[in-house]
Amino acid sequence: MSGSDGRVLDVENVRKRFGGVVALDGATLGVGDRSLVMLIGPNGSGKTTLINVVSGIYRLDDGRVRFNGTDITGWPPHKIYQSGVVRTFQIPALFTKLTVLENLLVAARSQVGENLSKAVLKKTWVEQEEELVEKAFNVLEILNLDGLWNTPVNALSGGQMKLVEIGRALMSDPRVILMDEPIAGINPRLAHEIFEHILGLRKELGISFLIVEHRLDIALQYVDHVYAMHRGRVIAEGKPKDVVNTPEVIESYLGG
Ligand SMILES: Nc1ncnc2c1ncn2[C@@H]1O[C@H](COP(=O)(O)OP(=O)(O)OP(=O)(O)O)[C@@H](O)[C@H]1O
Ligand SMILES: [Mg+2]
Structure with a gap:
């Protein structure tokens, strides 16, 4: 079961502001059925906010979130969780x-x-x-x-x-798992093991993943598609190697 275009998750033009800070400035991305999608970007670019918006923890100011084609924008967190979109935390809760x-x-x-x-x-x-x-x-x-x-x-x-x-x-029994830095602070051997498990869960249970991660050296080789964020927007997307070699993406990291 997935949206008509084979996507389980569609995030369209989402905006979220905290006082004067624009955390999400029209971010758009999608997660294909059974795919492993990674979201990268420098500190403060809006990655965690995007996960919080999709999982219903923050109410968005504008934009849409669709799950299997159903508009779940504004649903309360427990309803989103029960429908099959689950998140994990950077610091295990x-x-x-x-x-x-x-x-x-x-x-x-x-x-x-x-x-x-x-x-x-x-x-x-x-x-x-x-x-x-x-x-x-x-x-x-x-x-x-x-x-x-x-x-x-x-x-x-x-x-x-x-x-x-x-x-x-x-x-x-999730269909999509949103992960905020699943291998932060984990030694390389275990970090690879965690990604092997993620591949296994995709294969055995058909789960799709949206993974925020800074450890590109380890994570990139496992994922199908990468989105790069900067200042609340997606500035590049595509194959892992291509995205990390995009000049705008490199500049966004250098600029802090
Ligand atoms: N609850 C909040 N209240 C006020 N500002 C917030 C809140 N959450 C996030 N922000 C701000 O929104 C912007 C985006 O933050 P976010 O945590 O989404 O970035 P991130 O990409 O996850 O960064 P990192 O890689 O450091 O985890 C930052 O400027 C941050 O300070
Ligand atoms: Mg974060």
């Missing part, structure tokens, strides 16, 4: 004293809570919990984290925490 499994269950329960009245009619609470645990173990297996299910998150490495964060996102 995990419950560090809880175990890996519990972190996945917490993510899923908040979602079940939304549909509680519906679910209660159909299934007992115990049945629901059993299903959630089974699902969580499936997700942990996909990410090779099943051996760590009972480990508190604060005992994990930074890279493993990033994987748990991805695991939480997977609990909602």
